[in-house]
Amino acid sequence: MADIVLDKVSKRFPDGTTAVRGVDLEIADGEFVILVGPSGCGKSTTLNMIAGLEDISSGELRIAGQRVNDKAPRDRDIAMVFQSYALYPNMTVRENMAFPLRLAKLDKESIHQKVEEAAKVLELTPLLDRKPANLSGGQRQRVAMGRAIVRQPKAFLMDEPLSNLDAKLRVQMRTVVSRLQKQLGTTTVYVTHDQTEAMTLGDRVVIMRGGAVQQVGPPQELYDHPRNLFVAGFIGSPSMNFLHAAVEDGHLRTALGDVPIGDRVRRQLDGADAPRELILGIRPEHFEDAALIDDETRRRGLEFDAPVDIVESMGSDKYVYFTVEGERASAAELEELAADAGAADFTGTGSSLVTRLSAESPVREGESRRVWFNLEKIHLFDPSTGRNLTLHEGRASGALAD
Amino acid sequence: MAVETTTRAKVRWGLLDVIVVVFALVPVLWIASLSFKTPATLTDGKFWPREWTLDNYRTIFDTDQFVRALVNSIGIALIATLIAVVLGAMAAYAISRLDFPGKKLLVGVSLLIAMFPQVSLVSPLFEIERQLGLFDTWPGLILPYITFALPLAIYTLSAFFKQIPWDLEKAAKMDGATQGQAFRRVIAPLAAPGLFTTAILVFIFCWNDFLFAITLTSTERARTVPVALSFFTGESQFEDPTGAICAAAVVITIPIILFVLFFQRRIVSGLTSGAVKG
Ligand SMILES: Nc1ncnc2c1ncn2[C@@H]1O[C@H](COP(=O)(O)OP(=O)(O)OP(=O)(O)O)[C@@H](O)[C@H]1O
Numbered sequence A: 001m002a003d004i005v006l007d008k009v010s011k012r013f014p015d016g017t018t019a020v021r022g023v024d025l026e027i028a029d030g031e032f033v034i035l036v037g038p039s040g041c042g043k044s045t046t047l048n049m050i051a052g053l054e055d056i057s058s059g060e061l062r063i064a065g066q067r068v069n070d071k072a073p074r075d076r077d078i079a080m081v082f083q084s085y086a087l088y089p090n091m092t093v094r095e096n097m098a099f100p101l102r103l104a105k106l107d108k109e110s111i112h113q114k115v116e117e118a119a120k121v122l123e124l125t126p127l128l129d130r131k132p133a134n135l136s137g138g139q140r141q142r143v144a145m146g147r148a149i150v151r152q153p154k155a156f157l158m159d160e161p162l163s164n165l166d167a168k169l170r171v172q173m174r175t176v177v178s179r180l181q182k183q184l185g186t187t188t189v190y191v192t193h194d195q196t197e198a199m200t201l202g203d204r205v206v207i208m209r210g211g212a213v214q215q216v217g218p219p220q221e222l223y224d225h226p227r228n229l230f231v232a233g234f235i236g237s238p239s240m241n242f243l244h245a246a247v248e249d250g251h252l253r254t255a256l257g258d259v260p261i262g263d264r265v266r267r268q269l270d271g272a273d274a275p276r277e278l279i280l281g282i283r284p285e286h287f288e289d290a291a292l293i294d295d296e297t298r299r300r301g302l303e304f305d306a307p308v309d310i311v312e313s314m315g316s317d318k319y320v321y322f323t324v325e326g327e328r329a330s331a332a333e334l335e336e337l338a339a340d341a342g343a344a345d346f347t348g349t350g351s352s353l354v355t356r357l358s359a360e361s362p363v364r365e366g367e368s369r370r371v372w373f374n375l376e377k378i379h380l381f382d383p384s385t386g387r388n389l390t391l392h393e394g395r396a397s398g399a400l401a402d
Numbered sequence B: 001m002a003v004e005t006t007t008r009a010k011v012r013w014g015l016l017d018v019i020v021v022v023f024a025l026v027p028v029l030w031i032a033s034l035s036f037k038t039p040a041t042l043t044d045g046k047f048w049p050r051e052w053t054l055d056n057y058r059t060i061f062d063t064d065q066f067v068r069a070l071v072n073s074i075g076i077a078l079i080a081t082l083i084a085v086v087l088g089a090m091a092a093y094a095i096s097r098l099d100f101p102g103k104k105l106l107v108g109v110s111l112l113i114a115m116f117p118q119v120s121l122v123s124p125l126f127e128i129e130r131q132l133g134l135f136d137t138w139p140g141l142i143l144p145y146i147t148f149a150l151p152l153a154i155y156t157l158s159a160f161f162k163q164i165p166w167d168l169e170k171a172a173k174m175d176g177a178t179q180g181q182a183f184r185r186v187i188a189p190l191a192a193p194g195l196f197t198t199a200i201l202v203f204i205f206c207w208n209d210f211l212f213a214i215t216l217t218s219t220e221r222a223r224t225v226p227v228a229l230s231f232f233t234g235e236s237q238f239e240d241p242t243g244a245i246c247a248a249a250v251v252i253t254i255p256i257i258l259f260v261l262f263f264q265r266r267i268v269s270g271l272t273s274g275a276v277k278g
């Protein structure tokens, strides 16, 4: 068990692609860290550099305080679980799991014992003498995990280990991974691009974009206090709503009406080179049916009327989709996020707004509805840099803060 | 209707197969038949021997000539095959897995060797080997065989290596294997069908070679069977050696058939299934 430190680690491939640029990351002993980001952002490359499967172009990697840049994978004492499982097809499950131990030259007795133990933890005991070809996807996945844990390595690296499983099995395996990591207390770096895995599994989440780290923090912190537009849009499902906001003396003109701004945001908009246009971000759950809120709450927000497109009743609450007129928010980050999601759900002229309202709301499709939203939960972003202007000392404080 | 066409197609294909097989096998069977005939009936033109005899076989095994040649052939072909497959496997692995300077050149040069007409090399080789003292020795044949078998080995093997998932080797390295261990314990077992296929092809090439064997040997020390056959004469100058030659031809086909049968059982497809995904 050990801590892992990445000190300005970069990776340039021979063809000139810079896949990872200047990543600084300190992973504490026993911590479970998730690397997440859109496809091609350098997650696997980062993981492979920690593993020793890719050379580090510049920067330093330390495991347990020791510089390991030039060490071969076998000298780093790290286990890895691959997306493809990478089981040795010519060996039985038992031989697969014993392979790292045999290479470590353990005696037969303790190999047998360790394999049996790991098989019990992962419920693989009845399958020990089968070949990988005769296993289901989930069983293969468990064998891959088993091969990683038998050796009690300093750290686990996992590259999208669950992405080849069907949805139900993935949920099941997620808890297995989580329980196993807690039980063993082994430092773990886990790559995924699944929202739920990122939010539920890790102690901390690292969001990457274009080879650079965007923000590192506990999942809730990333959700509540995104440092920039990219993080805000990436975390959360359904994702944050983004609207165009024009700065006009003392307030913001948006499709939801004029939004007042507090001193703190105003100060940032005073400078000569300050942006004249912003992007307003607000999460679906910060809307509410205006008929359902008390006056105390009402004062903290604004109300607007909009036609209802679609109502999806989830039982506990309702997802309601509105169309609002006005200019669409545009920024490089938003386009990238839309491309990664594979969906351009922006059709028509106006912007689409996703809200999560109480289940009691009698909202119906086709009607026009009055909706309230919380000003304290609004984020304002500079479209050119993506920076969150409402963030103060790492905390988002809404549009009104003084 | 559909069934009818498939049966018709089956019959058609079956007939075609039979024609091809008969076409290929008749000469072989003819030789086998000749080898069992007595000298008197040798030229009777009958496919089925009227008088069966094993004399021809006795003759060839009585002469030291043939037995020596058989030993030479087996030894030389096996050693050349082993070395060519091992070297070829290492080269093919490097070509399919590594990006190193001069990779294209290596592939190009090995292709060049394969294309080079062997006849034009025979006289220079003869001179070189005489100078080096390799003439009429086992290494004197093994070396050129390896040279000409290697391109073939490299090509077949790199095709096999390319099919093996890269992740398996990475996994082996993460499990604590050195590059060599990863190759020996994970990659090579999976490439086994390729190794055996290549071994068969190389063995047949070495076994059947006549050109090098006739020019680079002069005595029984290294003479291989195809050459020994051409030197066959009867007991006396006036005796017809045809029967003996046929018997020898049948005998030397047997090791190849055994070799192929032995390795073919190992060429099971789908050896890598279950390695990746589900
Ligand atoms: N061997 C290579 N040579 C050149 N470029 C490469 C190489 N391997 C990866 N890249 C590039 O580096 C970038 C990062 O790749 P990486 O595999 O780390 O992405 P990722 O975040 O794991 O994506 P995914 O979610 O799709 O797995 C990509 O743009 C990719 O094209």
Ligand SMILES: [Mg+2]
Residues within 6 Å of the ligand: A043, A044, A045, A159
């Ligand atoms: Mg990846």
